[in-house]
Amino acid sequence: MDKKVFITHAEVSTSAGADLQSLWENILNQRSGICLYDDFLPNRKAAIGRFSESGSFEYLLLKCIKKIVDESKKEPKDIVLFIGSSVGGMQNTEKKLKSGCSYNDIDPNFHTIGTIKNFILPHYKFKKTYAFSTACTSSANALGFAYECIKKGIYSDILVVGADAISLTTVNGFDALGVLSPSTCKPFCAKSFGMNVSEGIGALLISDTKTRNCTEFLGVGYSSDAYHMAHPKPNGEGAKIAMQNALSLAKVSQLDYINAHGTGTKANDSAEAAAVSSLFDFSTHISSTKNITGHTLGAAGVIEAIITCKAILEDTVPPNCPIEEPLEYNCKIAQNPIKKVVRYAMSNSLAFGGNNVSLVFGKSV
Numbered sequence: 001m002d003k004k005v006f007i008t009h010a011e012v013s014t015s016a017g018a019d020l021q022s023l024w025e026n027i028l029n030q031r032s033g034i035c036l037y038d039d040f041l042p043n044r045k046a047a048i049g050r051f052s053e054s055g056s057f058e059y060l061l062l063k064c065i066k067k068i069v070d071e072s073k074k075e076p077k078d079i080v081l082f083i084g085s086s087v088g089g090m091q092n093t094e095k096k097l098k099s100g101c102s103y104n105d106i107d108p109n110f111h112t113i114g115t116i117k118n119f120i121l122p123h124y125k126f127k128k129t130y131a132f133s134t135a136c137t138s139s140a141n142a143l144g145f146a147y148e149c150i151k152k153g154i155y156s157d158i159l160v161v162g163a164d165a166i167s168l169t170t171v172n173g174f175d176a177l178g179v180l181s182p183s184t185c186k187p188f189c190a191k192s193f194g195m196n197v198s199e200g201i202g203a204l205l206i207s208d209t210k211t212r213n214c215t216e217f218l219g220v221g222y223s224s225d226a227y228h229m230a231h232p233k234p235n236g237e238g239a240k241i242a243m244q245n246a247l248s249l250a251k252v253s254q255l256d257y258i259n260a261h262g263t264g265t266k267a268n269d270s271a272e273a274a275a276v277s278s279l280f281d282f283s284t285h286i287s288s289t290k291n292i293t294g295h296t297l298g299a300a301g302v303i304e305a306i307i308t309c310k311a312i313l314e315d316t317v318p319p320n321c322p323i324e325e326p327l328e329y330n331c332k333i334a335q336n337p338i339k340k341v342v343r344y345a346m347s348n349s350l351a352f353g354g355n356n357v358s359l360v361f362g363k364s365v
Contacts, residue, residue, distance in 0.1 A: 262288020
């Protein structure tokens, strides 16, 4: 018999909050963590999200994990670790090369996606470790696989960590695509100028045992439209299929809230809005919180799943940025915090190559 799956503990470190509660308050008050920096792009500033708390990436990563391990009172040896990352240790390599080191001085153990694991395992001896790297759906795919493992009784407790640090390579890569915004992004706005690359860490514990103040993980849906290397299919077909698959598995037909991928780029927002408007009526609120956190790349899936679960626990729809001129789709964009019963909610993650993940959460009853 399939087991139920619960999200029991969570923590974050982002540009808009060094912990979950401060991030949540900043989202509700629309205080963005995006700032202008002049050390990423030649001859101009970049609107970027840097960690709001000082300290090394390793320190912030371990701080999030420690809180969950301590509060859950679980032994690490009984927990499986899943990691989702797009950047891995790329920023470590960049620092070495900028300081004059040769490529011969690069330690591959602190360059690849496995870098995140190599930061963690000297401090915590987890039962097993798996790493996922699928661009901006990395940690969302890790969450989906964790759901399947708990549901089928393969594991009882899985710690899923999404983590990406800021990197010159990623900032300049998105700049080369012409999608970086010169200011804080404006998802679902017709006059949006693009996205904000950001860094962030999210960690949550998934368990087959219900606890106080937990949410239920009801389903996951995947799709791969392979329409273009860097653009979604304009009609949103890939996102729509992922959402339909998640709703089918969760046995849910209507949602109270959708935390959209909502990057602020015209290609993403118009496709996602088309998909949402084709599936849901005007009673489903939708918002993107990336104008507050920035796009945390491979970490976005976990961070935004945590925000979605917080919306359920607080019975509050987090706001999108204010929109002067919305996209021409029939979506109910929440431009202010909305107090309402949030029984079922979804978090979307959409990535290069047309790989899409939708996650459905609900109140634990």
